[in-house]
Amino acid sequence: MTKQNCLELDFSWKDGESSEYLEALSLPTLPWAAPFLPLLGLPNALLEQPSIWESIYTQAFIEHKTRYRMRDWTGTHGERGELVRQVIVKALPLLAQQMGRNVAIDLEKWVRFHFFCLEAKRAMREWERTLRIAYFSPNSRKYQRKIPPPAVLVPILPLIEELMDFDRRTEIGDALKRVAPPPPYEQIPYEYMEHCYEATMLSGVIDRALTLKALQTIASKLNDTERSEVVTWAQAQALIMYRDGKPENLCGDKYLQVELPSFDVPSLLDFSALDESALDGSHHEDRTVD
Incomplete structure (x- = not known):
């Protein structure tokens, strides 16, 4: 490698x-x-x-x-x-x-x-936003910016819909906040945190893990050529959907794999x-x- x-x-x-x-x-x-x-x-x-x-x-x-x-x-x-x-x-x-x-x-x-x-954090964030666009309905005010996903991706979208669903992630985050304890130390008023730092860590992990699982699911259903089609679509979609969209943060198909690459x-x-x-x-x- x-x-x-x-x-x-x-x-x-x-x-x-x-x-x-x-x-x-x-x-x-x-x-x-x-x-x-x-x-x-x-x-x-x-x-x-x-x-x-x-x-x-x-x-x-x-x-x-x-x-x-x-x-x-x-x-x-x-x-x-x-x-x-x-x-x-x-x-x-x-x-x-x-x-x-x-x-x-x-x-x-x-x-x-x-x-x-850091690259992985950026990639998961960019893939999360880009994949979610694939579910935009014609009633969405941003629908005109949606590029239709490639045909190879369409039958996979229902399989990852729950993983990418924004409302579900919000529910998970709310549930996490309900059970997370406050920080285990006396806090200065202007630095007050309602929940412990571990809750913040878990929240980020959940978002990244769900996105990664969606990418792995997609990768498991496609061959190399089809994965390339998905990457091409994602790069084009990320470029036009958001003002701060950065297609380079997707890192091509590096994270669109069944297994994560090794570390350096x-x-x-x-x-x-x-x-x-x-x-x-x-x-x-x-x-x-x-």
């Missing part, structure tokens, strides 16, 4: 970014989020046996908090991110041991796709053996704050 066809990871183990990685891994373990997990595109094995990852993540979370509190972070830069990396590199192999390497890789890929791949960097599982001795040694370096 060429680098052009790979997904680009927009991530480094900086202090701020790494904390979001840990939060993303927590999403499948949140009790209040359980009704929404089937919508997130998580590995099926995690949905069938959620307690396995819940246990592994809980251990990782406790280890991170314990080691974090034992360190004196004065004057450090980037070391908080390195601590998170070490904890995650230790947790993913445990998941691989108990549920299979593919499950661990798919979970890692899920985190990367939804939170650390190795899996963290490939580094777990190398880090094992470093993980053991790092505990000796942790020191209590005076």
